[in-house]
Amino acid sequence: MKHLTLIAMLLCVLQGPQASAEPYKVFTEEWAPYNYQENDQLTGMTTEIVQAIMALTYDDFEMVMVPSMRASHLLQSRPRSIMYSMFRTPAREPLYKWVGPIVEESIHAWQLANVPSVNTLEQLQAAERITTRHAGLMPDLLEAMGFDNLDRSATENLQLYRMLLIGRTPVIVGDTDAGVAYYSRQLNIAPGKLRRIPVELYRASLYIAFSRDCEDEVVAAWAQALAHLRDSGELARIQRRYELPAP
Numbered sequence: 703m704k705h706l707t708l709i710a711m712l713l714c715v716l717q718g719p720q721a722s723a724e725p726y727k728v729f730t731e732e733w734a735p736y737n738y739q740e741n742d743q744l745t746g747m748t749t750e751i752v753q754a755i756m757a758l759t760y761d762d763f764e765m766v767m768v769p770s771m772r773a774s775h776l777l778q779s780r781p782r783s784i785m786y787s788m789f790r791t792p793a794r795e796p797l798y799k800w801v802g803p804i805v806e807e808s809i810h811a812w813q814l815a816n817v818p819s820v821n822t823l824e825q826l827q828a829a830e831r832i833t834t835r836h837a838g839l840m841p842d843l844l845e846a847m848g849f850d851n852l853d854r855s856a857t858e859n860l861q862l863y864r865m866l867l868i869g870r871t872p873v874i875v876g877d878t879d880a881g882v883a884y885y886s887r888q889l890n891i892a893p894g895k896l897r898r899i900p901v902e903l904y905r906a907s908l909y910i911a912f913s914r915d916c917e918d919e920v921v922a923a924w925a926q927a928l929a930h931l932r933d934s935g936e937l938a939r940i941q942r943r944y945e946l947p948a949p
Contacts, residue, residue, distance in 0.1 A: 724781040726784065727765075727780070728785070729783060730766075730768075734881065735881060736880070737787060744767055747944045748787040748908060751804050752786050773785050777913055781913065784911070784913070786909075786911070787909070787910075790803075790909045800910070801909065803908060804909060804928065808904065809903050811898075813899060827849055830851065831872060831873065832851055833871040833873070834856065834875050836857055840876055840904065841854050844875065856876070859881070863885050863886070864889070867891070910924065910928075
């Protein structure tokens with residue numbers, strides 16, 4: 703009896719970590735049109751891509767939307783955590799395992815199409831006003847580039863477009879082309895009413911980040927699935943659904 707008890711205890715020790723391992727969970731934040739909620743459903747360009755990846759890998763991981771800071775904290779503290787869409791920066795590089803890029807985008811300034819055109823960086827820097835969000839990557843980046851004409855009064859993305867449409871600002875900066883397409887649909891802005899200023903202010907790639915404890919086999923399977931989506935053309939088909947309509 704004592705011998706059997708020792709065997710049982712040994713089995714519990716050996717199986718304990720596996721039995722109590724956290725299930726994989728996928729986190730994201732509210733960032734239209736890449737990941738956002740609509741009619742209580744998680745959707746968006748990169749959400750569709752992640753769902754397509756899991757369909758190929760036969761994974762059924764729970765997908766959860768949480769506030770931005772919460773998502774980053776979970777990725778660093780919770781075992782077997784995955785997060786999308788994430789900028790892959792030098793500071794973040796050693797912290798996670800990476801799959802991607804899932805999307806490559808650039809950010810431009812925008813103006814109304816029926817006003818004198820702004821076409822160069824110098825003209826942008828000389829503009830009467832450029833309105834951005836009150837905080838975030840772009841206003842900080844523009845300030846670092848020497849822009850001293852920033853209006854950081856917008857508290858949300860939709861406000862940028864409303865201010866531009868009613869003439870409260872001549873230029874706005876804040877979204878990728880896919881973001882402009884999304885907010886144009888939200889506000890029923892007619893195709894061709896907005897003009898993209900041909901100065902690329904920022905280019906970025908979005909990735910899927912895995913906590914360091916995630917099995918290499920899982921990360922490799924997701925990378926292989928993403929490559930298949932790219933090679934088959936499905937990745938481009940998903941992205942096209944979120945593009946700006948033709949002028």
